[in-house]
Amino acid sequence: MIVAEHLVKEFRLAERKPGLLGSLSTLLTRRYRVVRAVDDISFEIPAGTKTAYIGANGAGKSTTIKMLTGIMTPTSGRCTVAGLEPYRHRQRNARTIGVVFGQRSQLWWDLSVPDSFRILRRVYDIPEPVYRRNLVLFRELLDIDALGSTPVRQLSLGQRMRAEIAASLLHDPAVLFWDEPTIGLDMVLKDAVRHLVNRAHRELGTTVVLTSHDIADIAAICDSALVVDHGRVVHQGTLQDLLRTADHRSVVFDHRD
Numbered sequence: 456m457i458v459a460e461h462l463v464k465e466f467r468l469a470e471r472k473p474g475l476l477g478s479l480s481t482l483l484t485r486r487y488r489v490v491r492a493v494d495d496i497s498f499e500i501p502a503g504t505k506t507a508y509i510g511a512n513g514a515g516k517s518t519t520i521k522m523l524t525g526i527m528t529p530t531s532g533r534c535t536v537a538g539l540e541p542y543r544h545r546q547r548n549a550r551t552i553g554v555v556f557g558q559r560s561q562l563w564w565d566l567s568v569p570d571s572f573r574i575l576r577r578v579y580d581i582p583e584p585v586y587r588r589n590l591v592l593f594r595e596l597l598d599i600d601a602l603g604s605t606p607v608r609q610l611s612l613g614q615r616m617r618a619e620i621a622a623s624l625l626h627d628p629a630v631l632f633w634d635e636p637t638i639g640l641d642m643v644l645k646d647a648v649r650h651l652v653n654r655a656h657r658e659l660g661t662t663v664v665l666t667s668h669d670i671a672d673i674a675a676i677c678d679s680a681l682v683v684d685h686g687r688v689v690h691q692g693t694l695q696d697l698l699r700t701a702d703h704r705s706v707v708f709d710h711r712d
């Protein structure tokens with residue numbers, strides 16, 4: 456269902472020299488450094504699985520998800536979601552996927568949450584019963600009504616995340632890409648979010664790709680794991696296998712005054 460074949464993403468960064476003279480010389484002679492954020496990644500994620508995409512800060516998780524959601528085009532290699540290359544078919548792909556980037560809003564900054572939902576309903580052409588059913592769920596579990604008519608830019612992080620999560624689920628997408636969806640959420644809401652995604656998986660067979668630095672999120676949601684390190688896949692298998700091998704490792708903190 457989700458396939459990556461030798462996926463590579465490189466960023467070209469201008470090298471800056473310190474100081475005023477340095478800035479001038481940077482302007483005159485631009486030098487570039489290439490960062491390989493995703494370095495030849497291949498994987499297959501079967502439909503109906505819930506995969507944790509795990510890795511340290513800067514490992515390349517968000518960059519991979521940006522290519523899978525069509526926001527970025529790979530430098531080389533390719534990926535497909537339900538048979539489509541997302542960056543070539545952004546609109547068609549948008550109907551298939553639901554996206555949360557915890558670090559970057561997907562909502563309209565100046566609109567209220569109810570207005571955003573009304574627009575999304577038109578954009579996705581969501582049937583009335585589906586829209587109603589989902590709104591009832593979001594009211595109950597995410598207390599979406601409490602967000603009122605406040606523009607998204609004035610919401611707190613936790614309030615915005617509730618709206619982002621609801622927006623990603625509104626059209627019953629076949630695939631959810633959730634990149635740090637629980638940042639800023641308290642324990643009760645984290646629980647509600649886990650319940651929502653597990654429910655979508657159980658009742659609609661939704662495929663889930665999740666990144667989180669909270670192992671409790673991963674354990675409560677995922678059955679499979681894909682571990683990435685410095686842009687390369689270092690483990691793919693069941694979450695149980697990963698936890699079993701991780702059991703043998705320990706971290707020793709050596710503290711000196």
Ligand SMILES: Nc1ncnc2c1ncn2[C@@H]1O[C@H](COP(=O)(O)OP(=O)(O)OP(=O)(O)O)[C@@H](O)[C@H]1O
Nearest residue numbers: 466468490492510511512513514515516517518519
């Ligand atoms: N737009 C960009 N321009 C330049 N470099 C970038 C860009 N986006 C990401 N990078 C670099 O690519 C690497 C991977 O970043 P990415 O955001 O994919 O990591 P991540 O695994 O999502 O990390 P985190 O857990 O902190 O969210 C990092 O070294 C980052 O600095």
Ligand SMILES: [Mg+2]
Nearest residue numbers: 516517518634
């Ligand atoms: Mg990230």
